[in-house]
Amino acid sequence: MTFQADQGFSTRAIHAGQEPDPLTGAVVVPIYQTSTYAQDVVGETRAGYDYSRAGNPTRTALEQALASLEGARYGYAFASGMAASDTMIRAVLRPGDHLIIPNDAYGGTFRLVDKIGVPWGLTYSTAPLGDLDAVRAAMRPETKLIWCETPTNPLLGIADIAGLADIAHRSGAQLLVDNTFASPYLQQPLALGADVVLHSTTKYVGGHSDIIGGALVTSDEALAEAFAFHLKSMGAVAGPFDAWLTLRGLRTLALRMDRHCDNAEAVAELLTGHPRVGHVYYPGLPAHQGHQVAAEQMRRFGGMVSFTVVGGQEEALKVCQRTSLFTLGESLGGVESLIEHPGLMTHASVVGSILQVPNDLIRLSVGIEDVDDLLVDLRDALD
Numbered sequence: 001m002t003f004q005a006d007q008g009f010s011t012r013a014i015h016a017g018q019e020p021d022p023l024t025g026a027v028v029v030p031i032y033q034t035s036t037y038a039q040d041v042v043g044e045t046r047a048g049y050d051y052s053r054a055g056n057p058t059r060t061a062l063e064q065a066l067a068s069l070e071g072a073r074y075g076y077a078f079a080s081g082m083a084a085s086d087t088m089i090r091a092v093l094r095p096g097d098h099l100i101i102p103n104d105a106y107g108g109t110f111r112l113v114d115k116i117g118v119p120w121g122l123t124y125s126t127a128p129l130g131d132l133d134a135v136r137a138a139m140r141p142e143t144k145l146i147w148c149e150t151p152t153n154p155l156l157g158i159a160d161i162a163g164l165a166d167i168a169h170r171s172g173a174q175l176l177v178d179n180t181f182a183s184p185y186l187q188q189p190l191a192l193g194a195d196v197v198l199h200s201t202t203k204y205v206g207g208h209s210d211i212i213g214g215a216l217v218t219s220d221e222a223l224a225e226a227f228a229f230h231l232k233s234m235g236a237v238a239g240p241f242d243a244w245l246t247l248r249g250l251r252t253l254a255l256r257m258d259r260h261c262d263n264a265e266a267v268a269e270l271l272t273g274h275p276r277v278g279h280v281y282y283p284g285l286p287a288h289q290g291h292q293v294a295a296e297q298m299r300r301f302g303g304m305v306s307f308t309v310v311g312g313q314e315e316a317l318k319v320c321q322r323t324s325l326f327t328l329g330e331s332l333g334g335v336e337s338l339i340e341h342p343g344l345m346t347h348a349s350v351v352g353s354i355l356q357v358p359n360d361l362i363r364l365s366v367g368i369e370d371v372d373d374l375l376v377d378l379r380d381a382l383d
């Protein structure tokens with residue numbers, strides 16, 4: 001073993017699940033681009049692999065690394081964040097069950113629950129997860145799951161993970177935390193009482209805008225068995241090359257996240273008090289509603305900043321089109337800075353619902369470029 005569970009975050013990011021290849025000594029986990037594996041005797045595999053939907057060594061490496069970084073015993077890598085979300089719902093809930101989702105959830109999560117979960121027999125409520133009393137009030141006898149995002153997409157709301165875990169467990173429900181915005185470097189929900197952590201690894205974990213992927217991690221053996229069974233049975237697995245690229249990104253997560261945070265702090269400072277800016281949403285700002293909780297449960301405050309523009313949607317759209325370094329596009333968490341209008345882009349699926357976002361809102365994924373260049377770009381676009 002080249003790493004131990006108690007070693008530092010970056011040591012584990014680089015070594016967990018990533019022993020030099022036993023056959024050749026290759027220090028980088030190979031891309032096992034194979035669908036099947038030779039067996040010497042019927043039913044006896046050489047290393048536990050029989051078919052790549054059930055298991056693939058490149059995927060295993062990613063799963064072990066992710067589990068280690070979240071302080072979990074088990075990890076599972078999916079074809080997308082939504083595939084991980086779908087698996088969570090089908091593995092844990094049954095028709096008739098109720099779940100609570102944030103009132104500012106990622107639009108795709110809302111669509112999955114509302115358009116696929118409900119016809120399947122689920123019921124759901126939305127609640128402001130930053131308000132524990134509101135969550136308590138939304139609990140029902142048939143509530144089996146609280147689905148938390150913190151920080152939320154795109155309003156950067158903060159929820160108290162330990163408080164939510166307590167509410168869920170007192171009622172025999174479970175808590176899932178979508179940790180996509182924070183990444184395991186900034187926040188480790190299992191240590192705060194969550195039962196499952198979900199990632200869109202497309203974002204900070206992969207970090208280079210070159211893959212779509214998702215993950216579920218847990219330390220609960222029964223949940224782990226259910227995830228493995230559903231992964232194999234439904235087949236929404238991460239392919240070997242995607243798993244390899246994700247692992248390649250994961251190794252530098254700590255370095256990237258610190259730079260994302262440095263740059264986002266400077267961007268939030270620039271926006272705060274700018275005459276063309278209305279409200280700035282960044283949990284690192286002391287005036288942010290969830291600042292205190294974020295300071296307690298996060299290492300730093302992340303690379304996402306949202307803000308409203310004076311002059312409404314028309315002006316917000318103009319700002320989105322005027323930046324040059326901040327590329328107009330969906331997604332987040334890559335090394336390059338992105339700008340988008342959630343109302344018409346990532347969150348179009350919540351238009352007309354209780355989750356509708358302000359139409360003068362802009363969301364920034366602040367990348368790791370030189371911060372001065374980013375500030376000039378934003379200043380020019382706003383002025």
Ligand SMILES: Cc1ncc(COP(=O)(O)O)c(C=O)c1O
Nearest residue numbers: 080081082106153180200202213
């Ligand atoms: C918070 C959050 N969760 C889940 C997802 C879904 O992930 P994917 O796009 O990889 O399917 C996203 C995508 O934007 C997200 O932002």
